[in-house]
Structures are given as C-alpha cells and as structure tokens.
Amino acid sequence: MESVASAPGKTILFGEHAVVYNQPAIAAAVDKRAIVTIKDNPKGVTTFRSDDLGFEAELDTRKKTYKLIKGKPGIIRYVLEILNKWHDEHTPIDVKLSLNIPIGSGLGSSAAVTVATLAALYNYTGFPFNKRVLANEAHKIEQSVQGMASPLDTAVSTFGGLVYLSREKEISKFNTDIKSNFVIGYTNKKGNTGQIVKSVKFLKNKHPRILDSIIKTIGKATDEAKDALMTDNNSKLGELMNINQGLLDSLGINTYELSRMIYTARGNGAIGAKITGAGGGGSILALVPKNAEKVFNALKVEDNALIAKITQKGALAKVRE
Numbered sequence: 001m002e003s004v005a006s007a008p009g010k011t012i013l014f015g016e017h018a019v020v021y022n023q024p025a026i027a028a029a030v031d032k033r034a035i036v037t038i039k040d041n042p043k044g045v046t047t048f049r050s051d052d053l054g055f056e057a058e059l060d061t062r063k064k065t066y067k068l069i070k071g072k073p074g075i076i077r078y079v080l081e082i083l084n085k086w087h088d089e090h091t092p093i094d095v096k097l098s099l100n101i102p103i104g105s106g107l108g109s110s111a112a113v114t115v116a117t118l119a120a121l122y123n124y125t126g127f128p129f130n131k132r133v134l135a136n137e138a139h140k141i142e143q144s145v146q147g148m149a150s151p152l153d154t155a156v157s158t159f160g161g162l163v164y165l166s167r168e169k170e171i172s173k174f175n176t177d178i179k180s181n182f183v184i185g186y187t188n189k190k191g192n193t194g195q196i197v198k199s200v201k202f203l204k205n206k207h208p209r210i211l212d213s214i215i216k217t218i219g220k221a222t223d224e225a226k227d228a229l230m231t232d233n234n235s236k237l238g239e240l241m242n243i244n245q246g247l248l249d250s251l252g253i254n255t256y257e258l259s260r261m262i263y264t265a266r267g268n269g270a271i272g273a274k275i276t277g278a279g280g281g282g283s284i285l286a287l288v289p290k291n292a293e294k295v296f297n298a299l300k301v302e303d304n305a306l307i308a309k310i311t312q313k314g315a316l317a318k319v320r321e
C-alpha cells in the first residue's frame with residue numbers, strides 16, 4: 001500500500017515571535033509544498049529519503065535514532081518524532097519527502113513536512129482524523145522537536161488560505177481582495193527557528209518591561225492589519241508592515257542580509273517590507289502594488305526571491321491500495 005499526503009508552506013504577514021507570547025498573528029499558505037509518500041518496506045527496515053534534500057537514512061523509530069547514509073540531518077527529527085509516537089515499530093516503512101519549499105528560510109518547511117508526514121501516516125495506518133486533529137498533533141510534534149513553537153505554522157499548513165490566530169489561540173480563515181502582490185526574498189544563510197525563539201525569550205527575561213510592551217504593540221499592529229486586509233486598504237497594510245519590521249528589529253532577530261533585502265524591496269516599489277518567520281537569516285515579505293517583477297528581479301541580484309501566491313489548498317491526502 002502507498003499513502004501520499006501534501007501540505008503547503010506559509011508566510012507570516014504579521015505577528016511572528018509575538019504569537020509565542022499569546023499575541024495574534026496573520027499568516028497565509030503559499031503555493032510551495034511538502035509531499036510525503038509512505039509505503040511498506042519489504043526488506044524490513046524503516047527508511048527516510050528525500051532526493052530534493054539529498055538525504056537518506058535508516059531509522060530505529062523505537063529508540064528514536066537513525067543511521068545517516070547521506071545528507072544533512074535536521075528535518076529528520078520531525079519525522080522520527082512522528083514515527084516514534086504514532087507508528088508501530090514492527091511495520092517497516094519507506095518515508096519519501098519531496099520538498100519545493102526553501103528549507104530554514106522562514107517559509108514553514110518544518111511545519112509542512114510535519115503536517116504532510118502525519119497525514120500520510122494517519123492514512124497509511126487507517127487512523128481516523130480531521131484537520132483539527134491534524135493541526136493539533138502537528139503542533140505538538142513541532143513543540144517537542146523545537147522546544148517552543150506556536151500553533152500558527154502547522155495550522156496554516158493544515159487549513160490553507162489566509163489565517164488569523166487570536167489571542168485565545170482560535171484559528172479562523174478570512175478573505176481579502178487585496179490586489180497587491182506578495183514578493184518573498186530569502187537568503188542562503190539559514191536561521192534555526194528554535195534557537196531564535198529562545199534568543200527572544202532570553203532578551204525578554206533581561207528586559208521584561210520593554211519587551212512586553214513591544215510584543216503587545218506587535219499584537220495591536222496585527223489587529224489593525226486584519227482590518228486593512230478585510231477592507232483592501234493597501235497603503236495602511238504597507239505602513240503596518242513597516243511598523244512591524246521596526247518592532248521585530250528591536251527583538252534582535254534582524255540581520256544584515258534581511259535589512260538589505262528589505263531596503264532593496266522598498267527602493268524598488270514595495271510599499272511595505274518586513275521579516276517573515278523567525279528571522280536571523282531566512283526571509284522577508286514585501287507588499288508590491290504594481291510591477292512585482294521589478295522587486296523580484298532586484299532581490300535576485302544578491303539573494304533569492306519568489307512571487308508568492310496565496311493558496312487555499314491546505315493538507316491534502318489520498319490513499320492508493
């Protein structure tokens with residue numbers, strides 16, 4: 001039997017980092033996906049392989065250890081955590097990952113891999129689930145691997161579309177008719193989300209009163225941004241993105257490369273540009289009312305870029321007998 005599932009990456013429009021401290025956030029699923037295929041392994045070993053990442057390993061799911069055959073470890077921790085918790089170690093399987101989301105660039109590759117792997121495994125084992133169960137469980141897996149994680153990345157990857165996460169951690173989808181394009185710029189210098197989230201916590205412990213108010217202000221900008229999106233108010237949305245960027249910078253997660261991309265985007269017609277995701281490397285998001293190609297091409301001179309389309313397609317799974 002073969003089970004295939006896929007899930008999209010995401011871009012955070014507003015509220016990254018603040019969301020870890022119960023502030024709201026807005027994120028959108030983008031049309032880049034993780035696709036996971038699970039099938040029986042007749043040779044009696046469980047394997048994880050990704051040709052896109054040049055990765056291959058044999059797994060001992062019970063002991064949560066693996067033997068690396070080729071590639072860089074990292075993302076395998078999410079797969080191991082899932083198999084260790086949800087898979088019967090006596091049924092050897094092959095897990096294959098195909099990924100067209102840039103990894104470690106703030107585009108939610110870890111959440112997409114987690115959601116797609118869980119959905120593929122649930123279908124493979126016949127476990128009954130719905131999207132709420134999938135999003136909750138994927139969040140728990142990210143938390144146990146990373147130490148700290150908000151439910152945002154896994155929720156967007158599961159449900160798709162444009163998502164608002166409230167202070168009470170309720171997820172709701174909403175629509176916008178905003179005509180601008182979103183352009184993402186990303187560096188080759190990758191950040192590690194878990195480590196960056198911890199660095200913000202460290203700074204917050206050192207300067208609690210200052211950081212608490214910055215985090216609350218990010219929450220206010222997020223609420224206003226939701227109104228701007230729902231009323232298709234381009235210029236307000238751009239201004240709020242720039243304000244959010246200033247606040248993110250003060251959390252210590254900005255880098256030279258991210259700043260360079262932000263000013264390149266603004267200098268070529270973006271009306272708003274900010275870090276998206278954890279920062280410390282990774283990516284920026286720019287709001288471009290017209291001529292998105294100009295910003296895209298300017299970013300590509302020194303970094304990587306893509307024009308992001310918001311996708312309504314969240315996690316998809318099917319099982320072939």
Ligand SMILES: Nc1ncnc2c1ncn2[C@@H]1O[C@H](COP(=O)(O)OP(=O)(O)OP(=O)(O)O)[C@@H](O)[C@H]1O
Pocket residue numbers: 053055071072073074075076102103104105106107108109110111153191192193194277278279282
């Ligand atoms: N070439 C690679 N092969 C396998 N794993 C990798 C590779 N490059 C990075 N990783 C791992 O992939 C994971 C990426 O997760 P991380 O949450 O840091 O980034 P992301 O999900 O892409 O972005 P974000 O969470 O900020 O949206 C990390 O565990 C990292 O160690």
Ligand SMILES: C[C@@](O)(CCO)CC(=O)[O-]
Pocket residue numbers: 012015016017018019020106108148149150151152153193197277278
């Ligand atoms: C930095 C952060 O807010 C977003 C990472 O994409 C962490 C999280 O929400 O898990």
Ligand SMILES: [Mg+2]
Pocket residue numbers: 108109110111153193
């Ligand atoms: Mg991640």
